[in-house]
Amino acid sequence: MDLINFQPTRTLPGLLLDRARKDPDAVALRYWRDGSVQAITWRAYANRMREVALGLVAQGVKHGDRVAVMSSARPEWACAALAVQSVGGVVIGVYPTNSPAEIEQTLVHSEAVAFVGETATELNKVAEVATRTPDLRLVVGIDADPPTLPKGVKGTRWQTLSDEGARHHEDGSGLLAQSVAAGSLDDAAVLFYTSGSTGVPKGVTHSHRTLQHAVQTFVGLYPQSRRQEHDVVGFLPLSHVAPALVSIFAPLLSRLVVTYCSIGDYERVLRSVRPTAVLWPPRFYEKLAGELIAQTETWPRLRRAVYDAAMWVGRRVAEDRWSRRTPSVLLRIAYAAALRGVFLPLRAKVGMDRIRVAYTASAAMPESVIAIWQIWGLDLRECYGLTETTGAPIAHFNQPFPRPGFIGRIFPDPRFQVKIAEDGEMLLRAPLLFDGYWRHPTETEAVFQDDWFCTGDLVERAPNGDIRLIGRKKDVIITRGGKTINPQPIETRLRESSLINEAIVVGDARKYLTVLIEPNTPAGGQSTEAVAELLRAEVARVNADLSRVEQLKDFRVLPRSLQVEHGERTANGKIKRNAAVRSFAALIDEMYGANDDEAIANHVRSKSN
Known part of the structure; x- marks a missing residue:
């Protein structure tokens, strides 16, 4: 790849087929299973992609269709993405932490015709909302059988889908190659859904062309990956844009080799693989x-x-x-x-x-x-x-x-x-x-x-x-883990309570979200402890409808009301979030306690300073 004058020439599945022809026996990717690392060659990778693609075609998936995938980082995710794209479809990453309501929102908005889920957990979530997703007609389980689904929605296993594609391999491989060759670089390839930081989540559309230029910049981070093998451990969810770029698309244009594993195994896999790119x-x-x-x-x-x-x-x-x-x-x-x-x-x-x-x-x-x-x-x-x-x-x-x-x-x-x-x-x-x-x-x-x-x-x-x-410019929170969250809908839900006058959700550059609460004056002479218990119940009520990353882990009651003279409100009463956070910084710190970066900062400082 020429880092400066790079011009894409093939779609992403076309790049996979090219690598399978040029380097059939070279390792394309690895995965962690039962305490050891297993390898998949480029030939095997391409064959798996063909089988899944032909299986999807047999189930009626066609050019332009959207297919959602909800799974941890594993080879099947990458295979599904390229299989969908090889027939001209668009893959959609669904966050593993999404609630049924969020899954429904994504499937309805994207008009997804198929859903691939890893375990019974994901499959049960989609079954719960399937009657309200009118375009959905296929649910595929990677490690589990799909549960009972509404009429018109077929459930099948990943292996069954692949076996069906394998039966059509000889007759359909030529047609699939034609489909890949007919694909346009400017066809939509992936929809990455935002976290809804400015309202309803938006589907960010990337084409085969834009994704390859994104890979161009990643290779710019690791120029040696053009010429020599680089190892990376892929454990972050591939519904996120950066892990998808690194683990699925970058290897097609470089010598990056990904070892997939679950997030629960990543520390063991890091010690085993000893990656060279991160x-x-x-x-x-x-x-x-x-x-x-x-x-x-x-x-x-x-x-x-x-x-x-x-x-x-x-x-x-x-x-x-x-x-x-x-x-x-x-x-x-x-x-x-x-x-x-x-x-x-x-x-x-x-x-x-x-x-x-x-x-x-x-x-x-x-x-x-x-x-x-x-x-x-x-x-x-x-x-x-x-x-x-x-x-x-x-x-x-x-x-x-x-x-x-x-x-x-x-x-x-x-x-x-x-x-x-x-x-x-x-x-x-x-x-x-x-x-x-x-x-x-x-x-x-x-x-x-x-x-x-x-x-x-x-x-x-x-x-x-x-x-x-x-x-x-936007009033959003980005947590330490990179989750972008709009605090306003959460605060609005909290203010629905007659006990709460104002709520300020905090968590920017922190590990999780918490909230500062300005209560209404307690009635009936209730004790501080009793008010705190009532507020705790209100926080729990709001948390019940939030995804895990949006849930509030703790709260503190403000010792006084937010005031214009302290710069915490505008003249017309609107809250100035940054000023309020500064005013009550000590109260916020209580909700996080001692943290790693404080210990690290102390460690970095010279004892002589």
């Missing part, structure tokens, strides 16, 4: 760093003294790197010894010793977390992308060990452009930009300004060209 939300780096720091605190005194000395050296090397100074010869020698004798063995405990460069995106990353990994010798960098871009138009592409706090620079292809509007909003032009919101032309038009995509993110540019995120 693109994770911040919380996984934070979690692993917290575990390693905890281990160092249990070491014997002598070993701990050696580690402390290595950290002293690592801090000074990191400070020189951030200032673009060259460390002295003695410091470089000392750091090489610290890396080999201390930091790499430490990273090996979580399978992170083979990685030289790693990336994070999707949420705010505490600078201390970036710093600790860089001190430990992992070149951890931030990058920037949205569902509407899939890939990373902005990143530290060729800037080793960047100073924490910046997302990098625009991808070095003249077709990729960035400018900053008068109000500070970042605007983008790039060939990876989405093709529009599914059947929402007015919503699509609203986010473009003279062919520039309005990101909704406020930025500033440093003199050297590096870009820093400073805020968002």
Whole structure:
């Protein structure tokens, strides 16, 4: 792949068929099963894709149809996506945490004709809403039989579908090849549904062309993946845009090999695979760093003294790197010894010793977390992308060990452009930009300004060209795990209670959501404890209708009402969220307690400071 002048020539299933012809016996992907890693070659991958595709055709799936997939990260997800696309269909990722109501909303809006679910849990959810999804006519269970379904909706197993396709393989393989060859690069390939941060979730439409330009930027993050094998562990749900890009589409145009596993197994698989490429939300780096720091605190005194000395050296090397100074010869020698004798063995405990460069995106990353990994010798960098871009138009592409706090620079292809509007909003032009919101032309038009995509993110540019995120125009929360959540519907539900005057949901850059509550004056002289119990019941009532990532884990009652004179309300009474969060920061911190990034920040600081 030419990183600068890249032009797609084939659809995504066409790329799979090409790889199967050129490298039939090379490993295409791996998966974790029963405590060991199993491999699938490009030939086997293509054959599985053909069988599923022909099985879908036999069940009436045709060009333009939408097929939803709700599953953990596994080879069947990738196979389903490419099989659907090979017959001209569009794959839809359904979040594993979605409630039945959210599944219904997605299926109805997309007019999906088929649903692929992994276990009885997913299949039961879709069965619950199937009578209200008029276009649905096929439900496929990967690991379980579909439950009883309404008349007109057929249930089958994944293996049965594949076997049916295999029976048509000789007669249908030529027709399938023709279907793939007839596919257009500008056909819709995937609908990635947003989390509804500005209202009803929107289907972000990406074509075969835009997805391949997104892969272009990912390969820009790991240029060596064009020439030599890179290993990655795929455990994040493929309904999310970045994991789908990395685990399904990037391997088609690179030598990236994914090992799929469930999120419950990922730490064991990391230690087994020892990946060489990583693109994770911040919380996984934070979690692993917290575990390693905890281990160092249990070491014997002598070993701990050696580690402390290595950290002293690592801090000074990191400070020189951030200032673009060259460390002295003695410091470089000392750091090489610290890396080999201390930091790499430490990273090996979580399978992170083979990685030289790693990336994070999707949420705010505490600078201390970036710093600790860089001190430990992992070149951890931030990058920037949205569902509407899939890939990373902005990143530290060729800037080793960047100073924490910046997302990098625009991808070095003249077709990729960035400018900053008068109000500070970042605007983008790039060939990876989405093709529009599914059947929402007015919503699509609203986010473009003279062919520039309005990101909704406020930025500033440093003199050297590096870009820093400073805020968002939209009133949304992005959790540490990268979930984008609109707090207003949750707050509205809470205010339906006669006990609650105001509610402020918080959780930006945190692991979960909590809420500050301004109660109405309690009647009848009820005690504080009694009011708290009543409020707890109201929070539970609202949580019952929310997906897991939207649920409120704790609440605090405000000690006073929100006031204009404190800057917490506008003159006409509207809440100023940021000001309220600042006013009650200590109360908010109580709901989160001691956290990993505080421990990491303390660990990064030199004891002499």
